Amino acid sequence: MRAEWVIVTDGQDRWHRWLLDVRFGGDAAARQQDLTRYLYPVRDSVLDRARLQPGDTVLDVGAGDGLIAFGALERLGPSGQVIFSDISQDLLDHCRKAATAEGLAGRCRFVLAPADSLDGVPDASVDVVTTRSVLIYVKDKAAALREFYRVLRPGGRVSLSEPINVLMSPCDPGLFFGYDVGPVRELAAKVEALYDSIQPPGVDPMLDFDDRDLVGHAVDAGFPAVDLELQVSVRSAKQPVPWERFLRMSGNPLMPPLAEALGQVLSPGEFTAFTDCLRPLIEAGTGRERRAIAYLTAVKE
Numbered sequence: 001m002r003a004e005w006v007i008v009t010d011g012q013d014r015w016h017r018w019l020l021d022v023r024f025g026g027d028a029a030a031r032q033q034d035l036t037r038y039l040y041p042v043r044d045s046v047l048d049r050a051r052l053q054p055g056d057t058v059l060d061v062g063a064g065d066g067l068i069a070f071g072a073l074e075r076l077g078p079s080g081q082v083i084f085s086d087i088s089q090d091l092l093d094h095c096r097k098a099a100t101a102e103g104l105a106g107r108c109r110f111v112l113a114p115a116d117s118l119d120g121v122p123d124a125s126v127d128v129v130t131t132r133s134v135l136i137y138v139k140d141k142a143a144a145l146r147e148f149y150r151v152l153r154p155g156g157r158v159s160l161s162e163p164i165n166v167l168m169s170p171c172d173p174g175l176f177f178g179y180d181v182g183p184v185r186e187l188a189a190k191v192e193a194l195y196d197s198i199q200p201p202g203v204d205p206m207l208d209f210d211d212r213d214l215v216g217h218a219v220d221a222g223f224p225a226v227d228l229e230l231q232v233s234v235r236s237a238k239q240p241v242p243w244e245r246f247l248r249m250s251g252n253p254l255m256p257p258l259a260e261a262l263g264q265v266l267s268p269g270e271f272t273a274f275t276d277c278l279r280p281l282i283e284a285g286t287g288r289e290r291r292a293i294a295y296l297t298a299v300k301e
């Protein structure tokens with residue numbers, strides 16, 4: 001449905017750069033592969049659970065490059081409206097441009113607002129709130145759920161999906177993001193210490209919650225009906241990734257790409273020793289894959 005256009009990420013904010021470039025290591029083919037393999041199925045699960053009706057107004061919080069929001073526009077039909085909200089003006093501009101190119105702009109609104117303070121979205125004004133992989137960046141998740149409750153009309157629904165990071169890498173403390181780098185374990189610890197200094201475990205919003213907290217916040221916000229499904233998968237192999245691409249990737253927008261992180265904490269000799277060990281594992285996909293995703297739905301009376 002969406003038009004192809006040249007993606008320019010230079011000079012854009014970090015959310016835009018990461019979403020459209022760094023998370024795929026700058027590789028357009030990898031982006032398409034990830035969309036097909038992981039992201040479209042999650043989008044479809046969120047939208048299935050949202051039980052959209054023709055003519056609904058959907059608010060997609062943290063819309064990013066529009067994964068969920070454009071999917072909603074397609075499902076809603078010509079009478080449905082979608083409000084794209086995000087803290088990134090660059091991403092909102094990107095979505096506005098895409099919507100205009102598709103002739104959809106008349107059914108879209110764009111609101112610059114954080115999830116926990118949705119100013120610009122009136123009380124009881126939307127039928128559905130969707131969000132995917134956004135609360136994980138929000139410190140006050142309880143406030144975000146209260147905002148979702150506030151903006152929904154009676155009978156309105158929330159459908160959201162969040163990765164549960166505490167059920168991923170931290171479950172394999174001996175591995176470096178799922179890879180067994182035993183011979184250079186002490187070098188891996190230096191890199192992990194850098195990551196921990198940027199995102200302290202137990203304190204950082206990405207690492208301070210699990211699925212039970214999401215349910216609690218939804219109940220506390222006032223939703224009388226809340227359901228959550230947790231999907232956890234562990235696999236003994238990872239997707240092989242070309243090394244140069246892997247060096248350009250980072251796990252989330254707040255982290256430096258791997259090459260940058262290694263350059264910050266390893267000497268040139270350590271860099272060589274570490275990458276000599278890690279590279280073949282990355283290229284062969286020799287590692288443990290963990291995924292943990294929560295799908296929460298809630299209905300307002």
Ligand SMILES: C[S@@+](CC[C@H](N)C(=O)[O-])C[C@H]1O[C@@H](n2cnc3c(N)ncnc32)[C@H](O)[C@@H]1O
Nearest residue numbers: 015062063064067087088114115132133134137
């Ligand atoms: C991982 S992306 C997900 C984007 C989109 N929802 C998707 O499914 O592809 C996270 C998005 O959340 C936005 N974001 C980060 N912190 C936010 C906050 N406090 N409130 C609202 N959006 C936020 C970012 O700008 C980015 O667009």
